[in-house]
Amino acid sequence: MNLSSLDVSIFVIYVIGLLLIALWISRSEKNHDRSTDDYFLAGKSLPWWAIGASLIAANISAEQIIGMSGSGYAIGLAIASYEWMAAITLLIVGKYFLPIFLKSEIYTMPQFLEQRYDSRVKTLMAIFWIGVYVLVNLTSILWLGGLAINAIAGVDMMFGMIFLSLFSVAYSLYGGLKAVAFTDIIQVVLLIFGGLVLSYLALDEVSHGQGIIEGFKILTNVAPEKFDMILNSDNPHYASLPGISVLIGGMWIMNLSYWGFNQYIIQRALAAKNIDEARKGIAFAAYLKLLMPIIVVLPGLAAVVLHPNLPSPDNAYPAMMQLMPEGLKGLIFAALVAAIVSSVASMTNSIATIFTMDIYERIKPNQSQGHYVGIGRITTLIALSVALLVAQPLLGQFDQAFQYIQEFTGFFTPGIVVIFLLGLFWNKSTANGALTAAISSAVLSFILKIWWPELPFIDRVGLVFLSCLVLAVLVSLAHRGEVEHQGVDISSINFDTTKSFNIAAIALIIIIGALYATWW
Numbered sequence: 001m002n003l004s005s006l007d008v009s010i011f012v013i014y015v016i017g018l019l020l021i022a023l024w025i026s027r028s029e030k031n032h033d034r035s036t037d038d039y040f041l042a043g044k045s046l047p048w049w050a051i052g053a054s055l056i057a058a059n060i061s062a063e064q065i066i067g068m069s070g071s072g073y074a075i076g077l078a079i080a081s082y083e084w085m086a087a088i089t090l091l092i093v094g095k096y097f098l099p100i101f102l103k104s105e106i107y108t109m110p111q112f113l114e115q116r117y118d119s120r121v122k123t124l125m126a127i128f129w130i131g132v133y134v135l136v137n138l139t140s141i142l143w144l145g146g147l148a149i150n151a152i153a154g155v156d157m158m159f160g161m162i163f164l165s166l167f168s169v170a171y172s173l174y175g176g177l178k179a180v181a182f183t184d185i186i187q188v189v190l191l192i193f194g195g196l197v198l199s200y201l202a203l204d205e206v207s208h209g210q211g212i213i214e215g216f217k218i219l220t221n222v223a224p225e226k227f228d229m230i231l232n233s234d235n236p237h238y239a240s241l242p243g244i245s246v247l248i249g250g251m252w253i254m255n256l257s258y259w260g261f262n263q264y265i266i267q268r269a270l271a272a273k274n275i276d277e278a279r280k281g282i283a284f285a286a287y288l289k290l291l292m293p294i295i296v297v298l299p300g301l302a303a304v305v306l307h308p309n310l311p312s313p314d315n316a317y318p319a320m321m322q323l324m325p326e327g328l329k330g331l332i333f334a335a336l337v338a339a340i341v342s343s344v345a346s347m348t349n350s351i352a353t354i355f356t357m358d359i360y361e362r363i364k365p366n367q368s369q370g371h372y373v374g375i376g377r378i379t380t381l382i383a384l385s386v387a388l389l390v391a392q393p394l395l396g397q398f399d400q401a402f403q404y405i406q407e408f409t410g411f412f413t414p415g416i417v418v419i420f421l422l423g424l425f426w427n428k429s430t431a432n433g434a435l436t437a438a439i440s441s442a443v444l445s446f447i448l449k450i451w452w453p454e455l456p457f458i459d460r461v462g463l464v465f466l467s468c469l470v471l472a473v474l475v476s477l478a479h480r481g482e483v484e485h486q487g488v489d490i491s492s493i494n495f496d497t498t499k500s501f502n503i504a505a506i507a508l509i510i511i512i513g514a515l516y517a518t519w520w
Contacts, residue, residue, distance in 0.1 A: 003153050007330030014334040015167065018186065022171035022179045046271045050181045051281025054268045054346070055090075056288045057184035060191060061343030065296050065336060066144040069320075070313035072293075072300030075237040076226030077519060080293035081246050082255075084512045087289040089255035091505045094282035097260045098269055099493045100424055102278065106270065109263045109420075110358040116423040117431035119362075124438060125419075126358040128412065129263060130351055134383050135390060136408055137264065138347045142384075143391040144314070145340035151318030152333055161391060164340055165384045172345035172380075180345045181268060187338040188288070194335030195295025201323045202302035215302070223304050229519040242456035247516075250410070250461030257413035261420045264350040279497060283504045290511065344384075351383045352376035410457050411449075414465035415441025418472050425490065426473075433476030437468040444468070 003011070046054070071079040106112045110129070114122035142161045149160030172180045203215030220227050230246065231238050245251075259265055272278035296317075303316040310316060324332050356376045361367075418437040422429035444464045448455060455463075497505075 003330060003333065004326045006327050007333065010327060010330035011334050011337070014190075014331075014338070018183055018338075019171050021186065022183050025179050025182050044271055045178075045273055046181055046268065046277070046281070047273065048277045048280035048284060050185060051268050051272055051278060052284030052288065053188040054181040054184040054342075055265060055281065055285040056292075057187045057191070057339065057342040058265060058268070058346035059343075060292060060296070060339050061141045061145075064292070065195075065339055066148050066314055066317050067140075068296045069300035069303075069317040070315070071240075072226075072297035073303050073310070073316035074313040075231075075240060076223075076228065077293070077297060077301065078229050078231055078237075078241045078246075080297050081229065081241065081251065083289050083292040083297075084515060085247075085251055086255050086259060087286040087508055088512060089252070089259045090282050090286040090289070091508065092256070093260040093266075093269075094279040094501070095497055095505075096495060097420075097424065098278050098282070099275055099495055100490065101266065101270060102272070102275055103493060107357045108354050109261055109266065110354060113419065113423065113434070114358075117419075117429075117434050121419070121431050121434045121438070122358060123362075124435065125416075126354050128438075129354055130359075132409065132412070133264065133347055133351050133354075134386055135394065138344065138351070138383060138387040139391045139394055141340060141343050141347065142387050143394075145337070145344075146391070147314065148318055148336055148340070151315065152321050152329075152336075158388075161388055164337070164344055165388060167337075168341045168344040168348065169380065169384065171341075172349060180342065180349060181271070184342050184346075187342045190331070190335045191339050192288075192291060192295065194332040195299075196291075197328060198320060198324065198332055199294055199298045199302075202299050202306070202320055205323055206302050206305050219301055219305060223301070226301055226304060227519055229516055239454070239456045240458075242459055245456065245459050245462065250414075250458040250463075250465065253417050253461050253465045254410060254413055254458070256421075257409075257416050261416055263354055264347055267346075267350055267353065276498065279501050283501055283508075286508055287504070290508075348380040348383050349376075352379040355379045410461045411442055411445040412438075413441075414445070414461055415439075415468050417465060418468045422469075422472055422476070426476075427489075428476055429472065430476040430479050432479045433472040433474075436475045437472040440464075440471050441468050 068079055068082070101112060104112055104115055106115070108126075110122040110126040113125055142164055143157075145164045146157040146160035149155050149163070150157045153160075155163075171183060200212055203212040203219070204210075205215070206218050207215035225235075228235070230243055231241050233243065242249075269278045269282065272281065299320040300313070300316040303310065303320055307316065307319045310319060321329065321332060353376065356372050356379060360375050361372065415437040418441070419434045422433065422437075441464055444467055445460060448460050448464065449457075452460075
């Protein structure tokens with residue numbers, strides 16, 4: 001499938017327009033030297049609507065649109081649990097985690113770990129996050145983005161990945177997080193509009209022009225097994241989403257790690273004007289998450305009927321793009337690229353922030369603000385170069401990249417969640433306990449993967465989390481006199497939330513409960 005001249009023209013207009021807006025946002029601060037606050041945390045000036053939009057734009061990328069649509073094609077609506085449970089997780093993060101992080105006045109998650117534990121924990125986790133962000137997250141975003149561009153526009157995958165890298169650099173390298181966050185508003189509007197249009201056309205095609213309601217009815221009748229939110233043990237995809245464990249087990253650990261302790265995500269909230277703006281942004285993002293299954297999963301479900309013999313599930317979304325009429329196809333293609341480029345820019349900014357503030361500044365302290373900003377820019381370019389080189393060797397053999405990403409990160413997330421939860425809410429936890437959790441998470445996950453391969457990875461995440469929690473507590477109690485607690489005293493933190501936040505939270509939980517009750 002190739003794009004028409006009109007589609008290409010629309011896409012080019014989008015690219016040029018976005019670059020001009022990003023340049024204008026970046027240049028608005030040219031009267032003073034850009035500091036690390038400006039570059040890495042947008043001067044701590046982001047309003048709630050920019051925070052919420054940027055959270056979604058950073059989250060919804062190639063591995064979500066292409067990968068989750070592919071999982072919708074292979075597994076069904078059950079994959080939406082990642083989205084709907086994430087919405088509830090965001091509320092938890094906004095109420096209980098953000099007040100502590102903002103009170104700590106940090107740039108990065110490793111910086112908080114140094115405040116709470118010591119430099120060993122900080123350095124270990126900084127190196128870990130840089131490795132995962134470059135070799136897993138950034139690589140997968142570029143690879144799946146290249147796959148989409150190849151399928152839709154007929155462009156060679158490597159050239160597609162290079163274009164995505166250069167595009168993200170062009171609008172984010174100079175302006176930093178502020179340029180990324182404010183252009184993300186445009187990206188999210190385009191992404192949601194484009195996704196809803198594609199889902200509408202897909203359902204209408206399923207019903208042969210009888211409308212989206214009839215199309216949805218046909219989907220549920222033709223493929224009823226794709227509409228089970230809780231999979232039975234005899235389902236061929238039970239290992240990916242193991243029944244009730246999805247609601248009460250390891251998926252909570254995966255979500256808490258991603259939305260609460262992930263630099264790539266939490267950096268937006270750290271850049272908020274204040275705690276109330278951060279919480280409003282979090283709530284806004286939570287409601288946007290409700291829409292994501294309609295935008296990314298539904299096209300994959302429709303492809304089960306319209307394209308039942310695809311060579312790979314990850315071809316579902318590009319195949320559905322064929323439904324788009326001339327002109328709109330270019331707009332939807334722009335929306336897809338918008339999501340990918342936003343995530344690339346966000347990921348590279350987070351990599352640059354962690355490397356510069358947690359590793360380089362320790363090696364070369366007391367340098368000028370401009371020097372550190374320059375190092376951040378160089379780090380961005382190096383990270384992109386490495387990701388481009390390793391994309392094919394790492395991801396070329398997987399047919400469901402989204403599931404691969406979840407399982408790989410599941411080796412480490414139990415330990416991360418233990419480290420942060422104990423660090424935030426238990427003042428007896430020690431650096432040795434944190435290091436024990438970090439190391440045992442990888443070791444125990446690897447052992448269970450080899451010795452108990454039939455254990456679903458979400459269940460494995462839950463078991464490893466409980467094991468790491470016990471080990472960290474025991475080690476901390478054994479060494480409780482060796483390390484003095486240095487973190488924020490939570491007794492001084494006000495966890496109270498506004499009435500509007502509470503109403504929004506209750507309404508969201510009711511909506512999600514109704515969705516699960518309907519598709520149980």
